[in-house]
Amino acid sequence: MTDDRQNKAFPVSWDQFHRDARALAWRLAGAGPFEGIVCITRGGLVPAAIVARELGVRLIETVCIASYHDYTKQGEMQVLKPIADVVTAAAGEGGRGLLVIDDLVDTGKTARVVREMLPSAHFATVYAKPLGRPLIDTFITEVSQDTWIYFPWDMGLSFQPPIRDGVA
Numbered sequence: 119m120t121d122d123r124q125n126k127a128f129p130v131s132w133d134q135f136h137r138d139a140r141a142l143a144w145r146l147a148g149a150g151p152f153e154g155i156v157c158i159t160r161g162g163l164v165p166a167a168i169v170a171r172e173l174g175v176r177l178i179e180t181v182c183i184a185s186y187h188d189y190t191k192q193g194e195m196q197v198l199k200p201i202a203d204v205v206t207a208a209a210g211e212g213g214r215g216l217l218v219i220d221d222l223v224d225t226g227k228t229a230r231v232v233r234e235m236l237p238s239a240h241f242a243t244v245y246a247k248p249l250g251r252p253l254i255d256t257f258i259t260e261v262s263q264d265t266w267i268y269f270p271w272d273m274g275l276s277f278q279p280p281i282r283d284g285v286a
């Protein structure tokens with residue numbers, strides 16, 4: 119791995135992600151109740167589905183943001199779809215009572231854009247890196263800044279050849 123953001127790899131299986139997202143729901147159960155969830159696409163979609171089921175939240179909105187255009191290098195931030203008025207109207211001032219969910223926070227640039235839209239919402243991610251951690255109210259696991267997290271939806275099972283050559 120060349121990029122210094124990828125000195126270490128942290129591969130996450132579906133089973134591990136489900137357990138971590140459920141743990142996030144547990145942590146959030148004490149901070150709620152929430153009027154609705156705003157998930158930051160695309161990474162927030164899966165954790166939002168799990169947390170919505172665990173907390174019984176049925177008002178679910180997406181805010182569509184694109185920034186990593188070649189997988190590891192962050193380009194300029196584009197808001198492809200803003201938050202619908204019906205959702206902000208269901209919340210208090212500054213989005214109070216809304217739960218913003220993403221899979222992880224890295225530099226914090228994505229969360230910062232959404233914080234401007236919903237300064238008083240509760241921000242939660244499953245994973246957090248130190249730089250972005252101050253923007254998040256609740257998260258489960260911190261990883262170092264030079265770790266690249268591989269999510270289950272980005273991976274597949276593959277053949278691993280036997281350790282001893284020539285015996286496959």
Ligand SMILES: O=P(O)(O)OC[C@H]1O[C@H](OP(=O)(O)OP(=O)(O)O)[C@H](O)[C@@H]1O
Pocket residue numbers: 158159160161162183184185186192220221222223224225226227228229250
């Ligand atoms: O804290 P940051 O440095 O902004 O990085 C974190 C963001 O990067 C990833 O999304 P990405 O922009 O790759 O889009 P995707 O969720 O659609 O894959 C991840 O899902 C977070 O939203």
Ligand SMILES: Nc1nc2[nH]cnc2c(=O)[nH]1
Pocket residue numbers: 186222224265266267268269272
């Ligand atoms: N998959 C993945 N996307 C990211 N976007 C910003 N940081 C990360 C990361 O560690 N893993």
Ligand SMILES: [Mg+2]
Pocket residue numbers: 158159160161162220228
């Ligand atoms: Mg994302």
